[in-house]
Amino acid sequence: MQTLRSAPVLLLLFACVLPPGPAIAAAPKIHTVTLGAFRKVPYTPPDATPDDKSDESSTLRIRALFVDEHQKEWTLGELHDVTDRSFTVRRALRLNDALPTEAVARWIWQPGPWLLVDRTTGHITALHLPDYDATVSDVTWFRDYAAYCGVAPTAKGNLLAVVAQLGGRRAVVQKTIGSWPQANHFIPVCQPAKWQRLPVRVTMQPTGGTSATYDVVGSVSLVEEGDNDE
Known part of the structure; x- marks a missing residue:
């Protein structure tokens, strides 16, 4: 008499030799971006005089920028929400001010450039704003526009x-x-820019000078927000 083998055993063996199917795509990782508490650090403005001893002129209010609880940068001042997932914030720099003849490092704090931070990917981008000067330019943001006084990189x-648009x-x-x-120039060099929504205009004024209003024509939000591929 012929003996029949169990079909489920054969099917199980057949399944074991089949190539594996496509792996299920892992869900994109969502990062956590946070800012720490403010603290004051010593600061000496480049144009400071011995009489400049006020608390505001001799200190900076900085706070740490964390991505997934890892500190990435030191920042200065308030952030500006550009979109619902990205913001700009100014970087605070810790520079070695030691001369070549000095053997010990001399660390000082200085205001730095601006950063663009993506809350979803945790990506941080250094912004290269046209004619930006860290000692002169106080940026006032509106949408993805930055208005400030800049310095031309020429001999004279x-x-x-300046109004710059991200992207x-x-x-x-x-x-x-x-x-x-300018000798004996005002501090700050320019007053904070004043924005108007419709139509988009900005009024800028050097301190002690005459104000001027400029129409701002550009695309809406040229900020590139790529998908999180991690």
């Missing part, structure tokens, strides 16, 4: 009214508003 130099290669506004450098 000029003080400029743009050139400044949206770039107008000469004075000479630079």
Whole structure:
């Protein structure tokens, strides 16, 4: 009499030799971006005089920037939400101010450039704003536009009214508003820019000078927010 083998055993063996199917795609990792508490650090402005001893001129209020609980940068001042997932914040730099003849490092704090931070990916991008000068430029943000006074990188130099848009290669506004450098100039060099929504306009004024209003024409939000591929 012929003996029949159990079919489930054969099916099980057959399944074992089949190539594996496509792996289930892992869910993208969501990162956590946070800012620590403010603390004050010593600061000496480049144009400071011996009489400049006020608390505001001799200190900076900085706080740490964390991604997944790992500190990535030191930041300065308030952040600006560009979109619902990205923001800009100014970087605080700790520089070695020691001369070549000094054997010991001399660390000082200085205001630095601006950063663009993606809350979802945790990616941090250094922004290269046109004609930006860390000692002159106080940026006022609106949407993805930055308005500030800049310094032209020329031999004679000029003080400029600048409006830059994130993602743009050139400044949206770039107008000469004075000479630079200036002896005994005002601090701050320019007043905070004043924005208008409809139509989009910005008013800028060098301290002690005449204000001017500029129409701002550009695309809405050229910020590239890529998918998280981690």
